[in-house]
Amino acid sequence: MTDLIKLRGVNKYYGTYHALRDIDLTIRAGEFFSLLGPSGCGKTTLLRVIAGFEGVSAGTVMISDRDMANVPPNQRPTNMVFQSYAIFPHLTVAENVAFGLRKRSDIAKSARAGLVEEALEMVALGGYGKRAAHALSGGQRQRVALARALILKPKVLLLDEPLSALDKKMREHMQVELIRLQRHVGITFILVTHDQEEALVMSDRIAVMFAGEIGQMDDPETLYRRPKSRRVAEFIGKMNFLPGQVTALSAAGEASSGAPLAGHAPGTVPPNRTNRLLTDLMDKIAPGTEANADTDTAEEAAASPEVMTVDIAGLGAAQISVDQAPEGAKLGEVAVGIRPETLAILFEGEMPKRHECPGVVDEVVYYGDMTYYDVRIKDVPQPLTIAMKNLIGRPVLEVGAACRVAWDDRALVLF
Amino acid sequence: MSVGTSLTQDQSRAIRLLGVPFVYAVLLLAVPLGAIVLFSFWAQDFMAVDTTFTLDNYREIADSPIYAMLLQRSLMVSGIVTAVTVVLAYPVAYFISFHVTPSKKSLWLFLITIPFWTSYLIRVFLWKVILGYNGVINSGLIQVGLIEEPLTFILYNVNAVIITLAHAFAPFAILPIFVVLEKIDRSLLEASQDLGESRLSTFFRVTLPLSMPGVVGAVLIVFIPTVGDYVTPELMGGAGGKLIANMIQTQFLQLNNAPLGAALAIVAMLCVTAIALVFVFLNRRWLRGRR
Structure with missing residues (x-):
């Protein structure tokens, strides 16, 4: 697997608050990578740094060996599923999914309707295109957000606590679906979550973050069986x-x-x-x-x-x-x-x-x-x-x- | 306690609760409106009012071109005032909502209301001072040598009315637009950029459509009262800047023809209602996609 995302010495300050401390991170192509940590640990900030919504105070972010320093979010090969899903309320489901296609000159206009339907079918929402976005349930909104991002075939899909708004049954169901989807599309997924079980179930590798630092980065089994520090051990499972x-x-x-x-x-x-x-x-x-x-x-x-x-x-x-x-x-x-x-x-x-x-x-x-x-x-x-x-x-x-x-x-x- | 008595109790409570506002609404809204409607079907017979039913007033309005002309001018002035006000208010509301730090927003809104601290008449007279023949603008421009003669098209005509009204109604347009902009989920704007749109195209594809209910609200709030305004054209409009409201006032107070004035008021009201309904319908359309 080739390295897709490289973060070197990334630091982020909000005023005097040190949100990210010397983050070094390499994420491989096709990997399901999770950023796990308690709230306020900087995991969402890190995701937003990769997406381009936040600049860095120091350090470099490289995606596909290209420095992202002056690249705005709309020109990065990343797409995001927001925690609130950010479904456009004034558009239909199909219009939401097709939103990002407008700026894609490489996709023929005539092919778009087919692509939208295909994307909706991929997330098991075939035939929902004409519905108003606000008439959807939480799980359906999440699928629309997924379809909307995946239709653009990004190199990296960023997921900001996508399952936290769902009930337990739905969450477990969507975990499995997300894994299946990731294997199917082969896109690198970066998941932000505070739920250790979710991270263990879904990820190829997990970075556990505390107070702006990465405490440990390993595959789920190593992380669980050989936690490197007491706080990692305490955060993941019981010990x-x-x-x-x-x-x-x-x-x-x-x-x-x-x-x-x-x-x-x-x-x-x-x-x-x-x-x-x-x-x-x-x-x-x-x-x-x-x-x-x-x-x-x-x-x-x-x-x-x-x-x-x-x-x-x-x-x-x-x-x-x-x-x-x-x-x-x-x-x-x-x-x-x-x-x-x-x-x-x-x-x-x-x-x-x-x-x-x-x-x-x-x-x-x-x-x-x-x-x-x-x-x-x-x-x-x-x-x-x-x-x-x-x-x-x-x-x-x-x-x-x-x-x-x-x-x-x-x-x-x-x- | 039987069901019957409890229902009666509920009913009496409902009557007590609704009674006061109902009387209030009837006395202050329905009775005056009814009186105007009634008057419009009567006729003025020298000093007395002839109370036999007649459509003469409406016939006269339809026959004399002056009324249609004034009404048309009124609607045009209101339309321009509304357009100018809303177009100028939008950036202000946008700035306060998106670029002012949350803790300072209420201060900014407070500052916007400052013009209301003085009487409207005083503000109108201030505009006279600014726009007058020897006013601030003319003397200033002459001083710097841009013009040699004072500009005459800025006072005592329709332009002066538009400028004064647009200034006076600015806060009414800023506030509803500000409120809808505040309600827009900021992650929607990020999502749009994430999906490839620039900041500008995000504005046109997301922010503007989502703020349309506020824009439509602002349009209604500005348009409806400006059609009926007669103080501003009276003071700023000069001979050529009179509007339908001035004619209504003239009919009631100077020509002592209340029935014709009432009929004019009804006609003006129907025009405003028709235009307002179009906007309400548009607003429905925009609101349909929203919760």
């Missing part, structure tokens, strides 16, 4: 943070030949016995891998150059690979992050796990498909949030119930 202490750094060989991993009791899991819950836990950690965790870990350790031993408050020692920690690992205090769904509550009669500890249920939040437990564990400063799938036959525990909590070294992230 438990525990105080910990790195007590040892060792080469990969030493670790595999050394003492068995802490808390692991070899032989207690009969290899051939089908244990639904174990499979469930393993699935959560690494989708696709079957129950045999030991060889998996050994392989990972062998491939990684170094292994760290971390002593986690209340949970005990864990052995983790250095790529679960920030670069330049060293001994000393760290914060250990664990996602709620990588923890598990062991129900009555279930096999012991590599690591487990007793706890007491402090809070239960029932979501239907999932139950979120806050579990208090001795010596852990605050209750751990644990997400459990409500599988068949699995009870929902009550507040105050004693339980066993299982966890895995590979799910830990150090900060």
